[in-house]
Amino acid sequence: MFKTKKELVFVILAGIFITNAVTAELIGGKLIQIGPFVMSIGILPWPIVFLTTDLINEYFGEKGVKKLSLITAGLIAYAFILLFLAINIPAAKGISPVNDKQFFAVFGQSMWIIVGSIIAFLVSQLIDVTIFWFFKNRTGNKKIWLRATGSTIISQLFDSFIVLGIAFWLPGKINFDTFITSALTGYTFKLAIAILLTPLIYLGHYIIKNYLSEETE
Numbered sequence: 001m002f003k004t005k006k007e008l009v010f011v012i013l014a015g016i017f018i019t020n021a022v023t024a025e026l027i028g029g030k031l032i033q034i035g036p037f038v039m040s041i042g043i044l045p046w047p048i049v050f051l052t053t054d055l056i057n058e059y060f061g062e063k064g065v066k067k068l069s070l071i072t073a074g075l076i077a078y079a080f081i082l083l084f085l086a087i088n089i090p091a092a093k094g095i096s097p098v099n100d101k102q103f104f105a106v107f108g109q110s111m112w113i114i115v116g117s118i119i120a121f122l123v124s125q126l127i128d129v130t131i132f133w134f135f136k137n138r139t140g141n142k143k144i145w146l147r148a149t150g151s152t153i154i155s156q157l158f159d160s161f162i163v164l165g166i167a168f169w170l171p172g173k174i175n176f177d178t179f180i181t182s183a184l185t186g187y188t189f190k191l192a193i194a195i196l197l198t199p200l201i202y203l204g205h206y207i208i209k210n211y212l213s214e215e216t217e
Contacts, residue, residue, distance in 0.1 A: 005212055010060055014068055017052040020045035021072050022079055025117050029106065037185050047193045050156075053125065054148040055204050057132045059212075065132075069125035073118050080114045083107045116166030124159035128152065148201045152194040160187040 028042030056065050087108055091100050128151045135147035161183045169179040 005214070006059070009208055009212065010056070010064070013052050013056050017049060017056065017068060018072050018075060020048040020052075021121065022076055024049070025076050026079065026083075026107070028113070028117070034189075037189070039182075039186050039189060043186065043189060043193075046190065047197055050152045050194060051197055051200055051204060053128055054132070054151070054201055055208065057129060057136075057147075057151075058144075058205065059208060062129050062133050065125065065129045069122060069129075073122050076118055076121065077114070113163075113167040116163045119166060120159045120163035123162055124155040127158055128155035131155065144202060144205060145198050149194050149198055153191055156190045156194070157187055160184075160190065 024042045024045040027044070028040045030041040031038055032041050053065060056068060087100075087104055091098065091103065093099075131154050132147050132151040135143070135150055139146060164174075164179055164183045164186070168174045168182075169176065174182070
C-alpha cells in the first residue's frame with residue numbers, strides 16, 4: 001500500500017494529529033484545577049498536535065498541513081454529528097449502564113462550543129503554518145526551535161481567545177473580564193508546554209530524518 005517510507009511517515013503523523021485533535025474536543029467539557037488556575041482537560045492532547053504540526057510542516061510542507069487541518073476540522077464536525085444523534089436516541093431503560101442524563105452531562109456540548117472549536121482550530125492552524133514558513137524561508141534548516149516554538153506561541157494566542165470568545169463570551173455565559181482571564185490562563189499553560197516540547201521536536205526530527213535517509217541509501 002505504501003510505496004515509500006515518507007508516505008508511511010505521513011500516515012502515522014496524520015493519524016496521531018487527527019486522533020489528538022478529535023479527542024481534545026470530546027474531553028473538553030471537563031475542567032481541572034492546577035493550583036489557582038482552572039482550565040479544560042481538553043488542553044491535555046494539544047501538545048501532541050503542536051508537535052505533529054511542526055513535523056508535518058517540516059517534511060510535507062505548507063500544503064500538507066493545510067489539507068490535513070481541513071480534513072481534521074471535517075472529522076471533528078462529523079464526530080459531533082454522531083454525538084448529537086447518540087444524545088437524541090433514548091437509552092434502554094433499566095438495561096443501559098449509562099442513562100440519558102449521564103450521557104448528556106459528558107457529551108452534551110452546545111452548538112456554540114462546536115462552532116468555536118472548529119473555527120479556532122482552523123484559524124490557529126493556518127496562522128501556525130504561515131508563521132512557520134515565514135521563519136523557515138529566512139533560516140533554512142537552522143533554528144528549528146524558532147519556527148516550531150514561535151509558530152505555536154503565536155497561533156495558540158488566537159486559538160485561546162477565539163474558542164472561549166465564541167463558545168462562552170458571545171452567548172453571554174461569561175463576562176468580558178472572565179473571558180480575558182480564562183483565555184490568558186489557558187494560553188500561558190499552552191506557552192509553557194510549547195517551550196517544554198522543544199527537545200521532543202528535535203528528537204522527532206532526528207528519528208524521521210534517520211528513518212527516511214535509509215530509503216535513499
